[in-house]
Amino acid sequence: MDSIVVTGNGPLQGDIPIAGAKNACLALMPATLLSEEPLTLTNAPRLSDIKTMNTLLASLGAEMAVLQDGLVITTASHGEINPVADYDIVRKMRASNLVLGPLLARLGHAVVSLPGGCAIGARPMDIHIEALEALGAEIELKDGYLHAKAPGGLKGAVHKMRFASVGATENMLMAASLAKGTTVIENAAREPEIVDLAQCLRKMGAQIDGEGTSRIEIQGVDRLHGATHPVVTDRIELGTYMLAPAICGGEVECLGGRLELVESFVEKLDAAGVSVEQTDRGLKVSRRNGRIRAVDVVTEPFPGFPTDLQAQMMALLCTAEGTSVLEEKIFENRFMHAPELTRMGANIEVHGGHATVHGVERLKGAPVMATDLRASVSLILAGLAAEGETVVNRVYHLDRGYEHVEAKLQAVGAKIERIKE
Numbered sequence: 001m002d003s004i005v006v007t008g009n010g011p012l013q014g015d016i017p018i019a020g021a022k023n024a025c026l027a028l029m030p031a032t033l034l035s036e037e038p039l040t041l042t043n044a045p046r047l048s049d050i051k052t053m054n055t056l057l058a059s060l061g062a063e064m065a066v067l068q069d070g071l072v073i074t075t076a077s078h079g080e081i082n083p084v085a086d087y088d089i090v091r092k093m094r095a096s097n098l099v100l101g102p103l104l105a106r107l108g109h110a111v112v113s114l115p116g117g118c119a120i121g122a123r124p125m126d127i128h129i130e131a132l133e134a135l136g137a138e139i140e141l142k143d144g145y146l147h148a149k150a151p152g153g154l155k156g157a158v159h160k161m162r163f164a165s166v167g168a169t170e171n172m173l174m175a176a177s178l179a180k181g182t183t184v185i186e187n188a189a190r191e192p193e194i195v196d197l198a199q200c201l202r203k204m205g206a207q208i209d210g211e212g213t214s215r216i217e218i219q220g221v222d223r224l225h226g227a228t229h230p231v232v233t234d235r236i237e238l239g240t241y242m243l244a245p246a247i248c249g250g251e252v253e254c255l256g257g258r259l260e261l262v263e264s265f266v267e268k269l270d271a272a273g274v275s276v277e278q279t280d281r282g283l284k285v286s287r288r289n290g291r292i293r294a295v296d297v298v299t300e301p302f303p304g305f306p307t308d309l310q311a312q313m314m315a316l317l318c319t320a321e322g323t324s325v326l327e328e329k330i331f332e333n334r335f336m337h338a339p340e341l342t343r344m345g346a347n348i349e350v351h352g353g354h355a356t357v358h359g360v361e362r363l364k365g366a367p368v369m370a371t372d373l374r375a376s377v378s379l380i381l382a383g384l385a386a387e388g389e390t391v392v393n394r395v396y397h398l399d400r401g402y403e404h405v406e407a408k409l410q411a412v413g414a415k416i417e418r419i420k421e
C-alpha cells in the first residue's frame, strides 16, 4: 500500500486547479440508466470511485467510453439492462446505491445489495426505501439485497423526508423523473450536487423545479433523451486546498472555486483569520497576519458547514490560538482523524459527537494512519506545517477522492511525495 511523506516546509504560493465533484459525478453517472441515449459528462474527475461506478454500470449493461484524459465519460444503456447490483461492487462504495432509483424507473424492478457500513457510520438506507415506496415501489430485504419492484410503474407522490439525505434525494429525483404524475420532495437535500443532477436531468428532458431548496417538484415524463453535461466544481476538494495556505501561510488561488459553493466554510475561515477573495479565476486564499484564531464548528446539511470538511478544519484548528469545539451532527463516528492528529502533538478531547481542540504552537511530524477519505487528507494538511516528517499510510482512501494530491501541493511549494509500496 502506498504512503505519502510530507515535510513541514513554510508558506505556499501559486495556483491549485480544482476538479469536477466526485459526489456530483457519482450521482450523474447512474442517470445514464434512465435513457437509451448516451449521456456525456465533461470535467469528470480522475478518481478510483469513478472507476468503481464505471465497473458497476458496466455490470448492469451500460457501455461507456472514458476518453484517454479521463475527463469525459459517455455512457449508453441502450442494450439489455441487468437489474442486479452485486454485493462485491456495492460493498466497495456506498454511492453504488444510487442505481436503485434509476433501475426501478427504467425497468420496474431492481435487486441492489445493501452497501453495508463503513468507517464513519452504519449508513442505513431507510430514507431511500421510504422515498421510493412513496412512489409506489414495493421493497423487501432478502439475503442482504434490496428487492424492489414497481409492477405498474412508479407514480408521483408528495413525500416529506425525515432527514435531508443527499443520496435519498438523488434516488428519488431520478426515479420521479420517469414516474407517472407529479412528485413533491419535502425536506429535500439542498447540496450543489443535487442542483447539478437536476440540471443534467433537465437537459435530458426531465421537468424539475426547486432544486437547491428543500422543496423539489418533478413532473414525470414518458422518456428521457441523451445529453452532455459538465460536472460541477468539487466544493470539498476546493475547501480542502483552501486550508493549505491557511495552515502554512502564503497565498494560493484555487482555480474554478466559487464562493457560493463554500459560503458557510468561508465564514468560519474568516472568523479564524483567513482571507478569501473571489477572483475571475477562482478563490484566492491567504492567512491574515498573526496566528489562526480558534472557532467553533457544527456540521449540518447544506448550506450549513459540510461534514466532509470537518476533519480538514480540525487540522487547521490544532494550532489555533484558543480552544475550538467541533460538533459532528451528520455521522456517528467521524473523528477518527483525532487520535492520529494527537500522535502529531495535537491536544484533542473527543466525547461522543463533540471534539474539543486546545490549540498548540506547532505539530510534530509522525507516522499516522489514514482511516477514511477526508481523515486522510486532514493528516496531509496537518503535516504541511508540522515540524519534521509525517508519513501517512493507507493512502488508497485518499485516491478515492483526490486526484494527484501530491502534484497539486508540490506545485505550490509543499514538500510532499508518494512512496509506492
Ligand code: EPZ
Pocket (backbone or CB within 6 Å): 022, 023, 024, 026, 094, 095, 121, 122, 123, 124, 125, 126, 127, 128, 129, 163, 164, 165, 166, 167, 168, 307, 308, 330, 331, 332, 373, 374, 401
Ligand atoms: C453523501 O453521502 C456524500 N457521498 C458524503 O460524502 C457526504 O458526507 C454525505 O452525503 C453528507 O453530506 C456522496 O455523495 C457519494 P446522507 P450520503 O444520505 O448520501 C443517515 C465523502 O467523503 N442516513 O445525506 O450517503 C446517514 O447514516 C462522502 O465524499 C440514514 O440514516 O449521505 C448519515 O448519518 C462521505 N438513512 C446521514 O443520514 C438513510 O437512508 C447523512 O447521510 C440515508 C442516510
